[in-house]
Amino acid sequence: MHLASTYALSSCRIRTRGQEVAFLRMAAPYSLTSIVFLFATIGLAHAQQGNGRSAPALFQDRCAGCHGQNLEGGKASSLLDQKWAHGGDDASLENTIRNGLPVSGMPAFGTVLSDAEIRALIVFIRESATRVGNPEMRGSHPLPDGPQSSEAATYRMELVSSGFDVPWSIAFLPDGRMLVTERPGRLRVVKDGAVAPEPVSGIPDVWAHDEGGLFTVLLHPDYAKNGWVYLSFADPGEKNTSMTKIIRGRLRGNAFVDQETIFNMPRESYRESGMSFGGRLVFDGRYLFFSVGERGKVGDAQQLDNPYGKIHRLHDDGRVPDDNPFVHTPGAMPSIWSFGHRNPQGLAVVPETGELWETEHGPRGGDELNFIRRGANYGWPVITHGMNYDGTPVSSLTAKVGMEQPVRHWTPSIATCPILFYTGDAFPGWKNQLFLGSLAQQEFLRFTLDGGKISHEERVFKNRGRVRDIQQGPDGCIYLALEIPGGGGLVARIVPDRKP
Numbered sequence: 001m002h003l004a005s006t007y008a009l010s011s012c013r014i015r016t017r018g019q020e021v022a023f024l025r026m027a028a029p030y031s032l033t034s035i036v037f038l039f040a041t042i043g044l045a046h047a048q049q050g051n052g053r054s055a056p057a058l059f060q061d062r063c064a065g066c067h068g069q070n071l072e073g074g075k076a077s078s079l080l081d082q083k084w085a086h087g088g089d090d091a092s093l094e095n096t097i098r099n100g101l102p103v104s105g106m107p108a109f110g111t112v113l114s115d116a117e118i119r120a121l122i123v124f125i126r127e128s129a130t131r132v133g134n135p136e137m138r139g140s141h142p143l144p145d146g147p148q149s150s151e152a153a154t155y156r157m158e159l160v161s162s163g164f165d166v167p168w169s170i171a172f173l174p175d176g177r178m179l180v181t182e183r184p185g186r187l188r189v190v191k192d193g194a195v196a197p198e199p200v201s202g203i204p205d206v207w208a209h210d211e212g213g214l215f216t217v218l219l220h221p222d223y224a225k226n227g228w229v230y231l232s233f234a235d236p237g238e239k240n241t242s243m244t245k246i247i248r249g250r251l252r253g254n255a256f257v258d259q260e261t262i263f264n265m266p267r268e269s270y271r272e273s274g275m276s277f278g279g280r281l282v283f284d285g286r287y288l289f290f291s292v293g294e295r296g297k298v299g300d301a302q303q304l305d306n307p308y309g310k311i312h313r314l315h316d317d318g319r320v321p322d323d324n325p326f327v328h329t330p331g332a333m334p335s336i337w338s339f340g341h342r343n344p345q346g347l348a349v350v351p352e353t354g355e356l357w358e359t360e361h362g363p364r365g366g367d368e369l370n371f372i373r374r375g376a377n378y379g380w381p382v383i384t385h386g387m388n389y390d391g392t393p394v395s396s397l398t399a400k401v402g403m404e405q406p407v408r409h410w411t412p413s414i415a416t417c418p419i420l421f422y423t424g425d426a427f428p429g430w431k432n433q434l435f436l437g438s439l440a441q442q443e444f445l446r447f448t449l450d451g452g453k454i455s456h457e458e459r460v461f462k463n464r465g466r467v468r469d470i471q472q473g474p475d476g477c478i479y480l481a482l483e484i485p486g487g488g489g490l491v492a493r494i495v496p497d498r499k500p
């Protein structure tokens with residue numbers, strides 16, 4: 001049998017170093033697991049409806065008469081100017097809305113609105129304020145000329161290579177060439193900035209719609225010895241369904257050969273959703289970690305019998321490590337390392353300690369940066385700082401015992417995507433710090449870490465394109481895969497500014 005973990009419905013078993021572990025019970029149509037699961041799903045759908053109406057509609061109904069249709073103010077103050085007479089943190093806003101301001105004439109809404117509705121209104125107010133505060137957030141500028149200053153480094157931005165169609169990730173071959181994935185399904189080889197005219201042949205077909213396509217390209221830590229190149233992608237199933245899949249293979253000339261499956265799911269479990277594939281891969285030096293998003297079904301992230309909304313951990317050949325947290329949990333997928341995630345698209349390892357960091361997209365608001373602990377639950381969708389895209393609340397809870405808090409969260413969303421722990425020498429002031437790129441808000445952020453927490457944060461720049469990947473090059477410089485809104489994509493390099 002091939003070593004890779006092929007999660008087949010028929011067998012319902014996968015191999016972990018000789019011992020077999022049963023974990024998927026989907027094959028029995030009315031098994032206990034699926035019935036429990038069905039009730040959990042119904043419960044959740046019910047809770048969502050019960051949670052209330054959409055925040056924009058509520059605002060028009062209950063608040064616009066005084067605060068203006070666009071929150072610009074009228075009878076009462078503007079909610080867009082970021083000036084808060086009664087406190088601007090979440091707890092103060094909640095208190096104002098719940099208890100009102102009897103002296104000023106703001107009614108109390110604590111008895112007419114649910115906790116979740118109040119929570120969604122707060123998200124809505126913050127989101128509206130940010131939109132107004134950043135009129136340029138849609139456009140992005142070409143790379144800046146000349147030295148750019150930031151707190152801990154002066155740098156320049158250089159174009160490495162352009163002409164990509166949604167460049168998703170970058171990897172560096174030891175011979176100096178660079179591999180770049182394009183989401184529509186091409187693996188490109190770049191030499192001295194020039195993109196080879198033909199993409200690598202033999203790449204499997206990908207489901208290239210919505211958020212789906214070809215995702216990460218990653219080299220094995222021992223690539224020099226074994227030549228393994230890993231790819232993650234949306235694998236097309238029947239009738240417009242798809243699912244995150246991982247393979248590895250070797251480059252021979254311009255062909256991708258010796259292909260092996262590292263992770264896949266049975267076709268029957270593929271979904272029609274075009275959202276939340278996760279798809280990020282990272283090695284901690286020994287084990288392969290990867291992310292799978294919830295794939296359009298809210299609630300799966302809390303169940304251990306499915307791969308959705310999880311970070312997984314496997315041996316390089318796809319076997320499940322014996323010391324994974326749920327290998328002995330009946331019914332659990334043994335590859336799971338942590339759960340309760342929505343759509344994780346960023347993973348980074350701190351080489352010296354093996355610490356794992358993750359980013360995930362919230363719905364509307366509630367983007368997160370997480371410090372990942374073995375077996376821990378990160379709460380989605382039971383706790384979140386965001387709301388549904390249609391403005392209805394997801395949950396009234398932002399914290400719960402037994403569920404991890406994000407290290408940092410963003411409401412409104414910036415669309416947190418790649419992260420990199422920088423260890424290079426090109427930027428001494430940036431060494432051993434975490435960098436984060438965002439899609440929608442096109443931000444490039446720097447964090448100084450301290451024992452699983454952030455001790456300092458800087459926005460290095462904004463509006464240079466949607467940041468899809470951040471990698472450290474062999475030259476110690478930082479490379480970015482940038483998708484330019486409105487078309488085009490490029491790889492740029494951040495280099496230290498050398499004084500003449």
Ligand code: HEC
Binds near residue numbers: 067076101107
């Ligand atoms: C009858 C008019 C009225 C309605 C309706 C009303 N408010 Fe107010 N609101 C006020 C007044 C007056 C203030 C005090 C403004 C000031 O500080 O001068 C206020 C203050 C606030 C503040 C605090 C602003 C600050 O500067 O700290 C928030 C937040 C707020 N309202 C939210 C809401 C929301 C959300 C709704 C709808 C659920 C709402 N309000 C409905 C009149 C109203």
